[in-house]
Amino acid sequence: MPGQKLYPRATVKKIVKAHSNCNVSKNADVMMFLDYMLFMQTLMKEATIEAKQGGERGITARSVKKVTADSLAKFRG
Amino acid sequence: MAGENQHPDMTPTRRASSAEPFASSNRRSVLRTPASQARGLPRLQGLSASGRKVAPPTATPHARAAFRTIDSRRAAIFTPHRARRKSLREVRDSPRDFLLSLGRVLARNTEVITTSSSSSPGEGDKGPGSDGAGNDATLGSINVDDEDDDEELPKRPRLSLPIDEEDEDDSDDLQPHRSVLIDDDNNFTMQSIEMPRRAYSEQPMNRFSMGSVRMSDYFDTHDMLHSEDVGIDSGFFPPTVALDETNITMGLEELPSPERLDSEGNRPDLGRESDFKIEIPVGDVNESTFLMAPQVADSPDRSPVANGEPMYDDYAPLLDQRSDNYDDEDLLGGVPALEDEPVEAPAEHLHDEAELESATMKGAERRGPTKKSIKVSKYGIEYPSLPSAVVKRLAQNFAKASGAKGKITPDAMKAIMQASDWFFEQLGEDLQAYAKHAGRKTIDESDVLTLMKRQRQINPNTTPFALAQRHLPRELLQELRMTPPAIPKRRRKAKGGAEDEDIT
Numbered sequence: 001m002p003g004q005k006l007y008p009r010a011t012v013k014k015i016v017k018a019h020s021n022c023n024v025s026k027n028a029d030v031m032m033f034l035d036y037m038l039f040m041q042t043l044m045k046e047a048t049i050e051a052k053q054g055g056e057r058g059i060t061a062r063s064v065k066k067v068t069a070d071s072l073a074k075f076r077g
Numbered sequence: 078m079a080g081e082n083q084h085p086d087m088t089p090t091r092r093a094s095s096a097e098p099f100a101s102s103n104r105r106s107v108l109r110t111p112a113s114q115a116r117g118l119p120r121l122q123g124l125s126a127s128g129r130k131v132a133p134p135t136a137t138p139h140a141r142a143a144f145r146t147i148d149s150r151r152a153a154i155f156t157p158h159r160a161r162r163k164s165l166r167e168v169r170d171s172p173r174d175f176l177l178s179l180g181r182v183l184a185r186n187t188e189v190i191t192t193s194s195s196s197s198p199g200e201g202d203k204g205p206g207s208d209g210a211g212n213d214a215t216l217g218s219i220n221v222d223d224e225d226d227d228e229e230l231p232k233r234p235r236l237s238l239p240i241d242e243e244d245e246d247d248s249d250d251l252q253p254h255r256s257v258l259i260d261d262d263n264n265f266t267m268q269s270i271e272m273p274r275r276a277y278s279e280q281p282m283n284r285f286s287m288g289s290v291r292m293s294d295y296f297d298t299h300d301m302l303h304s305e306d307v308g309i310d311s312g313f314f315p316p317t318v319a320l321d322e323t324n325i326t327m328g329l330e331e332l333p334s335p336e337r338l339d340s341e342g343n344r345p346d347l348g349r350e351s352d353f354k355i356e357i358p359v360g361d362v363n364e365s366t367f368l369m370a371p372q373v374a375d376s377p378d379r380s381p382v383a384n385g386e387p388m389y390d391d392y393a394p395l396l397d398q399r400s401d402n403y404d405d406e407d408l409l410g411g412v413p414a415l416e417d418e419p420v421e422a423p424a425e426h427l428h429d430e431a432e433l434e435s436a437t438m439k440g441a442e443r444r445g446p447t448k449k450s451i452k453v454s455k456y457g458i459e460y461p462s463l464p465s466a467v468v469k470r471l472a473q474n475f476a477k478a479s480g481a482k483g484k485i486t487p488d489a490m491k492a493i494m495q496a497s498d499w500f501f502e503q504l505g506e507d508l509q510a511y512a513k514h515a516g517r518k519t520i521d522e523s524d525v526l527t528l529m530k531r532q533r534q535i536n537p538n539t540t541p542f543a544l545a546q547r548h549l550p551r552e553l554l555q556e557l558r559m560t561p562p563a564i565p566k567r568r569r570k571a572k573g574g575a576e577d578e579d580i581t
Contacts (some may be wrong), residue, residue, distance in 0.1 A: 018460035019505020044475035058483025077507030
């Protein structure tokens with residue numbers, strides 16, 4: 001499990017609020033964070049694959065950057 | 078001296094030259110034989126005489142070449158300075174030799190005369206006699222001549238031989254020699270002038286490829302000196318290139334880093350650098366901050382911000398935390414007017430106080446953390462980015478889950494943070510679109526669910542609650558339980574599935 005701690009709910013709410021210029025209903029941020037976690041999952045998975053293909057040890061900035069665009073596109077609404 | 082060195086070079090060229098003009102070369106060899114006999118006989122009479130008489134008729138190009146080489150070597154042995162003279166005369170006589178060869182080809186009868194005449198002045202007695210005897214019929218006469226030549230050789234060869242040989246050898250050798258000589262001359266001239274230039278040009282090529290920024294970095298006070306030294310080159314190349322070359326040469330000679338330090342003083346003079354580094358007037362000391370600024374910022378506006386940050390102490394009472402954290406990107410995002418004022422003011426202050434290293438260092442330190450924490454969206458609303466600890470924890474967990482080894486490097490972490498920022502930006506825009514489409518001003522859970530469906534994160538097989546069960550801590554699950562009754566049903570179904578998945 002990703003963490004025993006709560007994630008900073010207020011922060012997520014603020015971020016989305018700022019970007020959308022909308023209010024965020026009470027528990028929507030939980031789902032948003034869930035979505036974010038899914039995004040991170042795909043991102044890291046892709047980055048790992050990329051790193052392995054590139055023969056790198058561990059995940060590097062290069063692999064992450066390479067994969068970021070695709071992962072973001074996947075999570076386009 | 079030089080002639081001996083040249084000999085090895087000459088042999089191959091002769092072959093080539095001899096191979097080309099067949100008829101003429103045959104005649105020449107015939108003509109030459111008496112003269113060469115006269116020279117060569119002292120050592121090997123019988124062989125040389127027989128060989129030469131036999132050779133010209135057969136006259137394979139290689140054989141001819143071999144004979145010529147032998148002759149030339151002997152001549153070189155007897156007359157040490159011959160080669161030198163030859164080299165000089167070749168250049169002079171070249172057109173005439175062309176004419177001679179031409180004449181031999183075109184008018185064969187006259188050839189003999191011309192050659193005999195050429196040989197006659199040098200050899201006097203022998204030349205005409207030998208040439209007359211040159212007809213293969215009378216061996217005896219030739220032998221006699223050869224013997225006479227043997228006696229005469231030590232005296233005459235310097236006068237007679239070189240002339241005779243030159244005419245013959247030159248006709249054969251000249252063309253290749255000329256080419257060789259010309260090439261050498263060209264090379265020497267090229268080298269004398271261009272060798273340094275090539276060295277410059279080669280280096281700049283690498284440097285240019287490295288990037289134009291470096292050239293500006295390498296600009297030095299030394300440039301003037303070097304440009305003067307290289308005055309010749311500057312004429313050939315456009316002035317900027319010459320400068321660059323000199324700069325680069327400087328860079329090679331010395332270590333780049335100290336030069337950059339030195340060069341910073343000069344930078345204000347140059348137009349280019351001003352674009353990159355407006356902060357430069359601050360002083361040489363502040364390099365660390367300079368380096369920071371160009372990486373982060375595209376717009377010139379930032380540099381004052383960067384410099385201004387150390388001054389926040391003065392303005393801290395007046396401004397919120399946010400304004401303290403105020404960032405380069407904030408400017409881009411469109412910043413409330415209130416915040417602009419403090420930023421600009423401190424920038425001015427900084428220019429005054431720029432000399433203090435400590436101040437800038439503090440500024441850099443402050444700026445680092447603050448930048449990460451606060452940004453401004455396109456709506457002008459400031460927002461923090463997720464705490465890096467949370468992101469890192471997530472990233473590490475997922476990386477482990479996906480089988481990555483080792484740790485996530487700081488660079489990778491930066492990239493991940495950037496990606497997550499982008500993600501939230503995208504998320505906010507999408508959710509806003511959904512909410513507005515539904516005629517709401519509030520983003521609802523349903524919006525998020527729709528979004529996740531669109532993202533194909535949710536489908537009949539994976540309910541949101543399965544995902545939630547899998548990923549979210551219990552506290553958050555409890556929050557989700559608060560949601561309307563329809564969803565919990567789904568969740569219960571999902572729970573079973575989720576637990577199964579967890580087990581697997």
